[in-house]
Amino acid sequence: MVKHIILWKLRDDLSSAEKETVKQGIKAGLEGLKGQVPGLVDIHVHVDGRLDSSNADVMLDSTLESPEALRGYAVHPAHVAVADSKVRPFTAVRTCLDFEI
Numbered sequence: 001m002v003k004h005i006i007l008w009k010l011r012d013d014l015s016s017a018e019k020e021t022v023k024q025g026i027k028a029g030l031e032g033l034k035g036q037v038p039g040l041v042d043i044h045v046h047v048d049g050r051l052d053s054s055n056a057d058v059m060l061d062s063t064l065e066s067p068e069a070l071r072g073y074a075v076h077p078a079h080v081a082v083a084d085s086k087v088r089p090f091t092a093v094r095t096c097l098d099f100e101i
Contacts, residue, residue, distance in 0.1 A: 002098060002099070003097075003100075003101050004060070004063070004070055005060065007095045008087065027047050031044065036076075038076075039072060043060070043063075044061045046058070
């Protein structure tokens with residue numbers, strides 16, 4: 001099993017209202033991939049409850065069956081569509097941590 005954790009910082013030029021809309025879009029888009037991407041066991045996007053001590057706006061916490069499943073997830077058309085439409089246009093910084101469990 002592989003954990004795939006991503007932290008994103010949203011663009012500074014987005015208003016608070018825009019950021020909330022973007023967060024909900026990222027959450028719905030990525031969590032909607034469950035059942036569509038082979039090897040994707042679990043996926044959660046955390047957008048609420050952020051403390052002021054945080055320096056990221058959104059967290060993806062996902063579990064995949066294997067490193068091969070992670071590679072497949074990265075290029076799966078449904079994932080790429082969500083990333084290209086809901087994530088990449090609105091994020092300034094992306095940090096990733098992948099590890100085997």
